[in-house]
Amino acid sequence: MSNNIVSRLKRKKITDVIATGKRMDGRELLQYRDWEIKTNFLAKSAGSAEVKLGKTHVVVGVKVGIGHPFEDTPDAGVMMVNAEYTPVAHPTWEPGPPPEDAIELARVVDRGLRAAEIIDMDKLGLVSGEKVQMIFVDLYVLNYDGNLIDACSAGALAALNTAEAQKFKVSKKGEIEKTDKTEKLKLRAHPLSVTVCKMGDSLIVDPTYDEEEVKDGRITITVDENGNLNAIQKRGPIGFTLDEIKKCINIASEKAAEIRAVILAGE
Amino acid sequence: MSKTTKKKTTKRKTSKKQWARVDGRKPDELRPIHIESGVIPNADGSAYIEMGRNKIIAGVYGPREMHPKRFSKPNMGILRCRYHMAPFSVDPRRSPAPSRRDQEISMVMTDAIEPALFLERYPRSVIDVFIEIIEADGGTRCASINAAAVALADAGIPMKDLVSSCAAGKYDGNLILDLGDHEDKKGESDIPVAYLPKIDQVTLLQMEGIMTQEETEKCIELAIEGCKQIYEIQKEALKKKYGMVEGAEEKEEAEEEPEEAPEEEEPAEEAEEE
Numbered sequence: 001m002s003n004n005i006v007s008r009l010k011r012k013k014i015t016d017v018i019a020t021g022k023r024m025d026g027r028e029l030l031q032y033r034d035w036e037i038k039t040n041f042l043a044k045s046a047g048s049a050e051v052k053l054g055k056t057h058v059v060v061g062v063k064v065g066i067g068h069p070f071e072d073t074p075d076a077g078v079m080m081v082n083a084e085y086t087p088v089a090h091p092t093w094e095p096g097p098p099p100e101d102a103i104e105l106a107r108v109v110d111r112g113l114r115a116a117e118i119i120d121m122d123k124l125g126l127v128s129g130e131k132v133q134m135i136f137v138d139l140y141v142l143n144y145d146g147n148l149i150d151a152c153s154a155g156a157l158a159a160l161n162t163a164e165a166q167k168f169k170v171s172k173k174g175e176i177e178k179t180d181k182t183e184k185l186k187l188r189a190h191p192l193s194v195t196v197c198k199m200g201d202s203l204i205v206d207p208t209y210d211e212e213e214v215k216d217g218r219i220t221i222t223v224d225e226n227g228n229l230n231a232i233q234k235r236g237p238i239g240f241t242l243d244e245i246k247k248c249i250n251i252a253s254e255k256a257a258e259i260r261a262v263i264l265a266g267e
Numbered sequence: 268m269s270k271t272t273k274k275k276t277t278k279r280k281t282s283k284k285q286w287a288r289v290d291g292r293k294p295d296e297l298r299p300i301h302i303e304s305g306v307i308p309n310a311d312g313s314a315y316i317e318m319g320r321n322k323i324i325a326g327v328y329g330p331r332e333m334h335p336k337r338f339s340k341p342n343m344g345i346l347r348c349r350y351h352m353a354p355f356s357v358d359p360r361r362s363p364a365p366s367r368r369d370q371e372i373s374m375v376m377t378d379a380i381e382p383a384l385f386l387e388r389y390p391r392s393v394i395d396v397f398i399e400i401i402e403a404d405g406g407t408r409c410a411s412i413n414a415a416a417v418a419l420a421d422a423g424i425p426m427k428d429l430v431s432s433c434a435a436g437k438y439d440g441n442l443i444l445d446l447g448d449h450e451d452k453k454g455e456s457d458i459p460v461a462y463l464p465k466i467d468q469v470t471l472l473q474m475e476g477i478m479t480q481e482e483t484e485k486c487i488e489l490a491i492e493g494c495k496q497i498y499e500i501q502k503e504a505l506k507k508k509y510g511m512v513e514g515a516e517e518k519e520e521a522e523e524e525p526e527e528a529p530e531e532e533e534p535a536e537e538a539e540e541e
Contacts, residue, residue, distance in 0.1 A: 116477065228480075229474060229483045230474075230475070231473075231474055236378055237378055238382055242469065242491065245472065249483065253480060
């Protein structure tokens with residue numbers, strides 16, 4: 001229980017079952033677990049979402065604040081995505097600085113949102129070169145049972161989609177004042193990631209923790225509602241052939257549309 | 268979104284004839300590449316690469332005992348890549364502390380190179396690959412992988428194949444190979460790819476930007492073609508150092524050479540050089 005090693009017997013069972021086109025929990029190879037999504041359930045954040053994907057459980061919070069712009073983009077707002085592997089989520093996770101996988105999780109989700117130009121950052125400037133609006137997206141993992149990237153990407157989109165950002169007023173002296181008004185964040189795209197895992201000769205989606213431990217490698221592909229690709233990330237010490245990559249892209253396009261329907265239906 | 272993409276595609280058709288890249292290259296032309304192996308006397312293997320204005324040094328230490336020991340694996344060796352940018356490699360100066368970006372690149376780079384090695388031969392050991400970016404000019408992760416592969420071969424570590432890496436992307440509506448700094452930052456999208464030509468597998472694949480499925484697939488194919496060209500340059504770099512040992516008459520023989528020859532020849536060679 002307290003180590004992250006899947007026994008050889010179980011490993012073999014998992015790969016054998018997948019080779020026959022089924023999964024340990026009875027799913028098809030390309031079938032997601034059931035999504036359960038709740039949005040805007042936190043009062044103190046601009047937007048929030050709770051995503052349950054099987055036993056994987058994440059909470060995403062969106063906060064809007066004021067901060068300094070980057071030197072090269074004095075008028076553009078800043079979006080930051082951070083992932084937190086909380087020690088409650090898994091017996092092997094400990095408090096402390098984020099492990100490599102948490103950094104990757106945050107960066108892959110961030111890349112998907114950023115590349116899709118989900119928010120028009122140029123509209124978030126307040127005082128050129130000094131003050132801009134900052135959007136913080138925090139991915140909080142509460143229980144880990146595989147496929148965090150897809151769960152967090154869905155959570156981030158759901159949270160941003162319902163977020164109501166506080167409006168700010170700039171006085172003549174250049175001071176920022178808070179107003180009582182809020183405004184919905186305008187999303188220009190709705191990107192979602194789909195992670196396809198390779199296990200032997202099979203491709204599967206939505207791996208559980210055990211399946212993730214057994215997998216050879218994975219490709220995460222972020223797709224927007226127009227079928228454009230926004231981000232790709234391959235992991236694992238294996239190679240993919242061009243055909244396999246094309247298959248993964250097809251699977252991702254199809255699955256992203258399915259997930260989008262579920263997430264945007266909850267509004 | 269769909270409107271903007273449509274605009275871009277029409278623009279591409281009309282402007283294709285007179286369109287030229289920022290540095291005057293053809294869409295499928297690589298930047299000039301220079302690779303030199305064995306540049307760091309203390310390292311077991313090393314390589315220096317200039318890819319455009321990128322200047323990168325890769326050094327390999329190992330296989331050697333793993334420190335800290337608890338990270339070692341009893342049944343196989345570990346490949347540990349560290350990608351690091353010098354503070355003066357970019358504008359403005361960056362902090363020398365490893366950033367989240369550096370850590371991610373180190374990870375994907377390890378994944379890109381590991382399939383080429385036989386790590387099961389080195390239980391409890393580590394092969395350290397250190398990458399220092401002296402100057403960055405777009406596509407540093409690809410250039411780093413190219414240098415790392417040559418450095419590993421230079422260290423005499425048996426490999427299934429060299430790893431070659433190159434990016435492709437979309438700039439101003441055109442699909443282009445090997446993006447430079449400007450094209451990387453201002454372009455619509457960027458896909459770094461690493462490829463093992465002999466076993467025909469892609470071991471690094473990332474993407475950022477907006478592209479249709481068709482364009483993405485074309486880009487990956489374009490990048491693979493670029494990798495194949497770089498593969499030849501990498502082999503040349505190794506031949507330059509080891510070619511004199513056995514005389515590389517035939518290409519096929521020369522391919523095998525860096526994998527086997529260095530183990531014995533290298534120490535003698537390095538002594539000569541100094």
